[in-house]
Amino acid sequence: MPSPFEPENEPLEPDAEGRARARDDDGSEAPAPATWQIPGRENVRVRFTSSAAASELYLINRSYALIAEGVGVLDLELEPGPYKIRQRIGYCESVQDVDVPEHSASMDVELPALAFPSPIPLPGTSLADAGLPRPFSLGAGNFRFVLRAPIEPGSQVDEGTAEHMREEMRCLRIECFDGSLCWPMHEARTLSEAPGVLVFDTTLPAGAYVIVQQREQRRQLCLPVLIMPGSVTAVFSLALKDETVPGDERLSVAVQLDHAAIAILSADALELPYEGSLFRLEAARKGLGAGRRVYGWSSPDDVDNILLSLMDVQLGLRSVTAPVNEPGQVGPGQDQPVPQLDSAGLKARVELLRAQLEQGNADVSALGYALNLTGAKARGPALTAPPLLRRSWDQLLATAGGNALLCELMEFAFQTEPSSTWLLWSEVPGVRKAALANLPETGPAQTDEIGFAGHLPQITVMSAVKDILVSALHLGRRVINSNLKRKRLAEDTEDHDKPMSIDNVEAILAALIANKAFITWLNQLQLEFQADDKVFADESMNRLFHSLRTLCDPNLVSMLGPKAVARQLLTTLRLPQRRVIELVKELIRWVVGKVPDSERQIILAALQQAADSVQIWLKAGKG
Amino acid sequence: MAIDDRAILVGIARYRDSDSFPTLDGPLNDIERVRDWLTDPQGAAVPGDNVVTLTTPRELLALPGTGWPENTVWSPNAWSFSQEFNKIAFDPKGEPLRRKSRLYLYFSGHGFSLSEDGYPSAALFSADNYGSVHSNLAGSVYAAAIKRAGLFSEVVLIMDCCRDVFGNFTYNPPSFNRVENSAAENTKVYALYAAPRRGKSQERELPNSNGKVVGLMTDAFLRALEDAPSDVAGCVAGQVLTRVMTYNWANWYPVNPLPPAPRSVPPDQGDIYFKSRRMLNAVTFTSTTALAPGSTLYLRSDLWNAVAKVGASSLIWRDTAYSWEQEIALSQSADGGQQFTLTLAAGIHTLILGTAPYSFDPGVSNAIAL
Numbered sequence: 001m002p003s004p005f006e007p008e009n010e011p012l013e014p015d016a017e018g019r020a021r022a023r024d025d026d027g028s029e030a031p032a033p034a035t036w037q038i039p040g041r042e043n044v045r046v047r048f049t050s051s052a053a054a055s056e057l058y059l060i061n062r063s064y065a066l067i068a069e070g071v072g073v074l075d076l077e078l079e080p081g082p083y084k085i086r087q088r089i090g091y092c093e094s095v096q097d098v099d100v101p102e103h104s105a106s107m108d109v110e111l112p113a114l115a116f117p118s119p120i121p122l123p124g125t126s127l128a129d130a131g132l133p134r135p136f137s138l139g140a141g142n143f144r145f146v147l148r149a150p151i152e153p154g155s156q157v158d159e160g161t162a163e164h165m166r167e168e169m170r171c172l173r174i175e176c177f178d179g180s181l182c183w184p185m186h187e188a189r190t191l192s193e194a195p196g197v198l199v200f201d202t203t204l205p206a207g208a209y210v211i212v213q214q215r216e217q218r219r220q221l222c223l224p225v226l227i228m229p230g231s232v233t234a235v236f237s238l239a240l241k242d243e244t245v246p247g248d249e250r251l252s253v254a255v256q257l258d259h260a261a262i263a264i265l266s267a268d269a270l271e272l273p274y275e276g277s278l279f280r281l282e283a284a285r286k287g288l289g290a291g292r293r294v295y296g297w298s299s300p301d302d303v304d305n306i307l308l309s310l311m312d313v314q315l316g317l318r319s320v321t322a323p324v325n326e327p328g329q330v331g332p333g334q335d336q337p338v339p340q341l342d343s344a345g346l347k348a349r350v351e352l353l354r355a356q357l358e359q360g361n362a363d364v365s366a367l368g369y370a371l372n373l374t375g376a377k378a379r380g381p382a383l384t385a386p387p388l389l390r391r392s393w394d395q396l397l398a399t400a401g402g403n404a405l406l407c408e409l410m411e412f413a414f415q416t417e418p419s420s421t422w423l424l425w426s427e428v429p430g431v432r433k434a435a436l437a438n439l440p441e442t443g444p445a446q447t448d449e450i451g452f453a454g455h456l457p458q459i460t461v462m463s464a465v466k467d468i469l470v471s472a473l474h475l476g477r478r479v480i481n482s483n484l485k486r487k488r489l490a491e492d493t494e495d496h497d498k499p500m501s502i503d504n505v506e507a508i509l510a511a512l513i514a515n516k517a518f519i520t521w522l523n524q525l526q527l528e529f530q531a532d533d534k535v536f537a538d539e540s541m542n543r544l545f546h547s548l549r550t551l552c553d554p555n556l557v558s559m560l561g562p563k564a565v566a567r568q569l570l571t572t573l574r575l576p577q578r579r580v581i582e583l584v585k586e587l588i589r590w591v592v593g594k595v596p597d598s599e600r601q602i603i604l605a606a607l608q609q610a611a612d613s614v615q616i617w618l619k620a621g622k623g
Numbered sequence: 624m625a626i627d628d629r630a631i632l633v634g635i636a637r638y639r640d641s642d643s644f645p646t647l648d649g650p651l652n653d654i655e656r657v658r659d660w661l662t663d664p665q666g667a668a669v670p671g672d673n674v675v676t677l678t679t680p681r682e683l684l685a686l687p688g689t690g691w692p693e694n695t696v697w698s699p700n701a702w703s704f705s706q707e708f709n710k711i712a713f714d715p716k717g718e719p720l721r722r723k724s725r726l727y728l729y730f731s732g733h734g735f736s737l738s739e740d741g742y743p744s745a746a747l748f749s750a751d752n753y754g755s756v757h758s759n760l761a762g763s764v765y766a767a768a769i770k771r772a773g774l775f776s777e778v779v780l781i782m783d784c785c786r787d788v789f790g791n792f793t794y795n796p797p798s799f800n801r802v803e804n805s806a807a808e809n810t811k812v813y814a815l816y817a818a819p820r821r822g823k824s825q826e827r828e829l830p831n832s833n834g835k836v837v838g839l840m841t842d843a844f845l846r847a848l849e850d851a852p853s854d855v856a857g858c859v860a861g862q863v864l865t866r867v868m869t870y871n872w873a874n875w876y877p878v879n880p881l882p883p884a885p886r887s888v889p890p891d892q893g894d895i896y897f898k899s900r901r902m903l904n905a906v907t908f909t910s911t912t913a914l915a916p917g918s919t920l921y922l923r924s925d926l927w928n929a930v931a932k933v934g935a936s937s938l939i940w941r942d943t944a945y946s947w948e949q950e951i952a953l954s955q956s957a958d959g960g961q962q963f964t965l966t967l968a969a970g971i972h973t974l975i976l977g978t979a980p981y982s983f984d985p986g987v988s989n990a991i992a993l
Contacts, residue, residue, distance in 0.1 A: 063852050063927035064866040065944030084870045091819070091883050095870050290819065418738045418790060543790075550757070550793055560796065568793070572739050 043077040045106040046098075048085055051113035051124055052279035055087035056287065056294045071296035072280070085111065090286030092116040092126075118282045119236035119261040121148060122275055125282070127238065129153050132194050135234065135263070135278060136270045139201030142232050143174065143225075145185055145211070147255065149239040151196040164252035165198050165239045171215070172200070172255070177208035177224065177385050179433025208385030211235060213257055214429070218537065221417065222425050222432075223257040224386045228264060228306070228357070236261040258419040261285065262388070266304035274303045284311040288391065289420030293319040307388070309353055310363050314391050316346050317370055347371055360384040362409075366392035369399045377401055383409045386423055393423045397576065407576040411435045415539035416574050426539050502570070502577050504611045505584040509566040511610035512588070513552055517599040518606075522552055536590075540573060544583050547572060627724035628669045629711045629775070630661050633704060633747060633760060635732030636679040639697040640753040648836035649826030650731035653783060654678050656837065657729050660845055660900075667898060669727070675707050679750065697751035701758040701795045708765065709798065712774045721804070725777040725895075726769065730762050731838055734784025736820050737792060743888050745782045745816055746794050761794035766812050768797045773804030777895055780814040783838040785823045811890035813861040815844065822883045829876075839876055840885045843868045845900075846875065852926035853899035855940045857966030860947040861887070861895040894947065901968055904985035908974070909962040910993040914938075914953065921975040924967065938963055 048057055053072030061067050062082050068074050074085075080102040086095045092114050100107060115126040120135050122128055127150040132138075138146050147165050149157045157165070166188075175182040185200040206229045213221040227233050237260045240253045263278055284297040288311050295315035298308045350367045357364055360381040366389075368374040376399040383405045387393050393416065396402030412435035417424040512518050536542050551557075551565050560568075570580050588607065595603060634650035654676055660666040661674055677699035711726075713719055730747045737744065744763035752758065766780045817824030817840035825839045832842065847867040851859040859867075865887040872884040914920075920931040920938065927946070931938040934953070941948040956962045969986025976993050983991050 060866055060870060061944060062925070063942055063944060063946050064863045064870070065927075065942060065946040066866070067944065086870055091822070093873075093884070095873055418788070546791055547793075550791060556793070556796060560801075572790075574739075 043079055044100050044102075044104050046074075046076050046078045046100055046109060047106070048074040048076075048098075048109045048111060050087050050111045052276040054276075054280045054283040054297065055089055055111065055114055056283075056292065057111075058086040058088075060084050060086075069294060071283075071294055085109065087111050087114055089114050089116040089283045090290055116282070116286065119146075119148065119238045119259070120263065120278055120282060121236075122279055122282070124279065129196065132197070133191075134275070135236070136232060136265060136274070138191060138194055138197060139199040139234075141201045141203040142227055142267070143204050143209075144199055144201040144232070144234040145169075145172065145174070145188070146234060146236045147188070147198045147239055148236065149196040155195070157196045161196075161239060161241070161252065168239060168255045169198055169200065171213055173212050173214075174200075174202075174204070174209050174225070175212055177210055177432075178436035179430075180437045210432075211257065213255065215254070218428055219426055219539065220429050221257055222414075222427060223260065223422055224388055225262060226264065226385065226388065230268070231264050231266050231304075231306075232270065233262070233264045236263070258417075258422055258424055260422070262307060262422070264306050269303035269305075272303050274305075277303045277305045277308060281305060281308040281311070284308055284315065285421050287311075288315055288389070291318075295319055306353070306356060309349065309356075310367075310389065313346055313349050313353065313367055314389060316349075317367070318391075343371070347373060358384060362387035362396065362405075363389055363392040365405065366395040366402065369402045370395045374401065379404060386410065386425075388422060390419050390421060390423045394574070397574065403576050407578050410576065410579075413538050413540070413579075415543065428537055502581060505581050506563065506566050506570060507610040508588060508607050509569065509584055510562040511606045512591070512603070513548075513557055513565055514562040515603055515606045517602045518591070518595070519552055519554070521595050521599055522549065525549075538583075540575060540579070540583050541586060544569070544573060544587055548587070625668045625725065626670060627722055628667070628673060628727070629722070629724065630658075630667075630669055630674040630727035630729065631704070631707055631711070632657055632661075632674065632676045632678075632727075632729045633699050633731070634676070634678040635699055635747060635750050637683050638733065638748065638750050638752060639691070639695075644733045644748060644752065647732060647826060649838045649841075650783075651678055652832070652835040653731040653826075653838045653841040654729070656845060657781075657841060660848070661727060665898075666848075666900060667727070673711075675711070677703055677707060683750075697749070699760070700749040700751045701760055704760045705798045712769070713799070719772055719774055719799075719804075721773055721775075721806070723776050725779060726775040727779045727781070728762055728765060729781045729783075730760060731783040731841065734782060734786060734824070735759075735789050735792065736786040737794065738788050738790035740788075740820065743814065743816060743820065743886060744794070745784060745786050747782070747784050757792055759792065759795050761796070763814065764794045765797050766814060768799070768801075770810040770812050771801065771803050771807050772799065773806035773810055776810055778810065778812045779895060780812065781841070781844065782815070783817045783824055783840045786816060786818050786820050787823075788821050808891070811893060811895050812888070813890055813895040814888040815840070815865070816886040816888075818883050819886045822886075825878075825882045827878070839882065840868075843872065843875060843885060847871075848897055849900040851899065853901055853903060853966070853968060854896075854927075854942065854947040854949050855922070855929060855951060855965040855967065856896075856949040857899050857901075857903045858896040858947070858949065859899050861897070862889055863946050864897060865889075896947070896949075903966045903968055904989060905964050905966050906983065906985045906989050906991060907962055907964045908991045908993055909956050909960060910976075911956075911958055911960040913959075913961050914976075918977075922965075922972060924972045925970045926968070940965075 048059070050057060050072055056069070056071055057074050058069045059067045059074060059076070060083065067078070067083070068076055078100045080100045083098045083100060084095055085098055086093060088094075094112065094114060096111060098109055113124045115124060117127050118125040121132045122135065123130065129151060131153045138144060147169060149161050149165060151157055169188040170186040172185040173182055174185065183202055183204075188198045188200040191197055191199060204227045206227050209225050209227060211223040211225055213223070215221055225233055225235065237255045237257070239255065261282055263281060265274055280297040280302075287294065292315065295312050295318075297315075298305065298312040302308065350364065350371060350373060353367070354361075354364050360383050362383045362385060365374070365380045365383060366387055368380060369376060374380050378401045380401060386409060387396065393406070396406050412427065412432045414425045414427040414432070417426050535545055547569050551569050557565055570584070573580055573583065575583070592600060592604065632654050634654035636647050636650045638644035638646075658674055658676060661669045662671045680698060683695075683697070733748045734745050735748065744761075746759035746761035746763065749758040749760060762780050762782050766778045769775055769778050817838065826836050827839065828834060828836050829842055844864070847864050848859060850871070851863050851867040853859055865885075869884045873881055876882070914933045916933055916935055918933045920933065922929045922931070922940075928943040929940050930943055931940040931951075936953050938951045938953060939948065940951055951963050951965065953961050953963050967985040969984060971982060971984055974981045974983070974991070979993075981991055981993065
């Protein structure tokens with residue numbers, strides 16, 4: 001007999017914009033998702049459209065089965081009946097009930113705009129001021145930093161907020177990546193046509209730059225940006241107040257570079273309607289930051305929006321490499337297959353990006369490694385600048401070749417900072433310039449008794465940390481995983497008799513953790529230092545030290561074993577391997593210098609047993 | 624009754640360091656509600672003796688006039704949880720019991736995630752945290768360890784706590800070794816978190832909470848068990864339960880700003896099923912002749928379309944949109960035919976066997992002759 005079911009909810013071909021369509025059923029298993037055949041009742045072609053085609057869309061039927069998901073627009077053929085369509089951008093979302101009526105040929109559902117917060121003053125976002133000029137009309141030149149206080153249309157910022165904004169701009173500057181040239185932002189100007197906005201704008205030669213934010217006396221936060229020929233780079237940030245405190249007691253919140261919106265548009269596009277593209281850029285940025293798997297924000301007919309393309313490829317890549325764990329999505333082991341990655345399409349888009357960006361662009365290199373366009377061990381072109389995206393950084397770290405490239409590029413003491421979308425690192429003022437511009441180091445690091453920032457040896461060869469850092473690609477659980485394995489691909493080279501490898505330092509650290517004399521001393525030290533004390537000038541050293549204090553819990557060590565604890569400790573640094581080696585060596589030197597004489601020989605003997613070369617490089621002193 | 628299922632419920636309302644961890648009003652109420660559901664024969668049907676509750680002791684709920692004595696034991700804490708867990712997972716000699724049943728782990732209190740998490744994870748702060756002294760009840764790590772060791776066949780992990788991200792902690796590991804059991808891959812883990820990473824959980828008084836403050840996620844979970852469409856066995860699949868919460872979240876809790884919806888992590892394989900809290904009816908279908916193996920049955924209700932493949936001794940039913948799958952036993956009827964029983968909600972249903980449609984309402988008739 002004929003099946004009483006007919007195909008239900010059949011997705012149409014991708015539209016001209018090439019937006020992703022995904023369905024949640026299994027085409028390989030018979031029968032396909034089906035509907036009850038009722039005479040005279042036919043499927044209805046339904047098109048769901050979100051504002052600016054920017055929302056992630058998820059459609060469920062009456063049984064709460066996920067029928068389709070995608071970005072911006074869904075074109076489907078649906079059985080008449082009740083549905084729920086969920087749209088979201090970042091953590092903003094709404095759900096709408098939709099009844100697909102019988103006896104209708106087609107139906108268009110225009111979803112209400114999702115007013116999500118964005119630093120870019122885009123119409124339709126929750127913090128936009130309708131009276132403001134277009135985003136790229138704020139300022140001139142090929143670089144703009146726009147700091148904006150959300151205010152009611154027609155009103156002015158209060159003096160306290162204005163002073164806070166000026167103070168924040170005084171903490172900011174843009175400088176060449178090598179630190180050779182610097183443009184402080186303290187001369188940011190107000191715009192008469194845009195109340196509540198401070199703009200620093202200038203024209204810079206094309207190249208790699210870093211936005212530097214001075215947060216502490218001896219610490220600064222760095223956000224890499226690119227200036228591309230024929231393009232304008234704009235960074236938008238918000239001056240906010242702590243809304244959890246009532247009334248006038250609200251404190252102004254420091255500018256959060258991780259939450260900044262960065263847009264790089266072709267100068268030719270600035271006269272075009274680019275707002276929709278920026279809307280999607282922000283949606284993609286929030287999706288990337290939230291770890292989403294849906295992709296399809298960029299389209300061929302969009303304005304030239306290089307960052308949107310970059311983020312979209314990253315999201316596409318994630319759709320197959322990440323575990324499925326979003327609400328409403330099914331696990332890879334379940335009956336339904338996850339949407340197939342258009343690998344060829346992604347690779348083609350990476351090649352397109354490669355053609356648009358200069359050779360040695362770190363974000364493109366990272367995609368090359370992640371998509372196997374470049375072999376994991378192969379050395380791609382030398383990087384000209386750090387990646388803009390945090391995910392690119394993690395992807396580069398995860399391969400031997402990428403790790404080596406990063407190490408060559410970042411030849412200075414730094415610590416990557418927790419961030420969701422952009423790569424952020426912190427550093428001691430002056431160390432980058434001293435290392436990259438070959439200038440003598442100046443700055444407060446030298447005055448620190450135990451600081452070693454800037455004294456790191458020149459980096460030549462890197463080994464791989466593929467396995468310990470593979471979690472950067474979110475391929476699995478990383479919580480206290482004693483089964484982490486590391487491939488020993490290459491030794492580092494140093495001016496000591498015997499080069500140290502990451503395995504050596506891990507063994508040394510494990511020996512230290514297993515040493516009772518050290519643990520006893522460390523426990524005594526607990527009383528001396530608070531968890532957030534800055535014991536070292538170098539933030540990475542502080543993190544290593546405080547992580548060591550935390551992880552040297554006797555129960556944890558006995559449970560996992562010292563080697564697993566040591567490995568976990570090193571993994572959490574998220575730094576190129578060579579720098580990890582240097583940090584551990586410096587920590588050991590510090591410990592050996594600090595412990596009482598009575599304990600020193602015991603500890604040294606244990607370390608010597610773990611690695612013969614300990615004595616050699618301890619004697620060799622710094623670097 | 625889920626005779627061998629076990630549950631450990633942890634609710635922490637008061638912490639030693641009340642500046643860092645403000646007192647919560649919801650956890651103890653949440654524990655009460657979850658326990659009621661777990662032990663309800665119409666709910667999860669876990670024997671009462673199999674449910675362990677670790678909650679803030681009564682003496683810690685009221686603030687003492689002159690400060691806490693030095694010897695105050697702040698619980699629940701990592702140690703007390705570990706002790707209770709080990710009691711149900713290991714025999715007196717420390718050998719794993721490896722139960723072929725389900726373990727419910729429920730946590731309500733202040734929680735966190737780690738900046739280095741590569742997978743959705745969370746832990747509850749122990750009640751004895753203060754200053755730099757830290758320990759936690761790492762629900763996600765326990766769930767993973769249970770799977771690795773094959774200690775239970777199913778784990779339901781529910782964490783109604785915030786997921787603020789910290790970088791200077793580590794999850795306290797379970798106090799048993801890391802030997803991986805060959806059955807590990809068969810263990811299913813369904814995890815439900817109150818918020819996405821960096822998100823906050825919320826507690827508040829709700830219209831249906833009898834004047835008590837309750838956790839929103841816990842409320843949503845219990846409510847979804849009532850509202851979710853059940854399958855042919857009267858169960859709700861974990862993924863359906865998640866979607867019911869997600870898609871009704873804003874309607875159920877119209878608060879401003881709307882907290883993010885709960886986050887769930889489905890099992891690697893298949894799904895975990897919960898008994899529906901709806902009023903359901905058992906309907907027995909009897910055929911005078913044996914159903915032909917390999918043949919197909921179709922069933923439509925107001926809520927779903929389902930299809931079944933006839934096997935030698937069972938029917939494999941599944942929603943046509945793959946929301947759920949259930950195996951229903953086929954038994955011999957007195958007259959030499961076969962029969963099977965479905966557990967269905969009231970409302971018009973239509974079953975097709977061969978070319979014959981049978982319309983029925985489970986709320987009206989509980990026996991259908993095919």
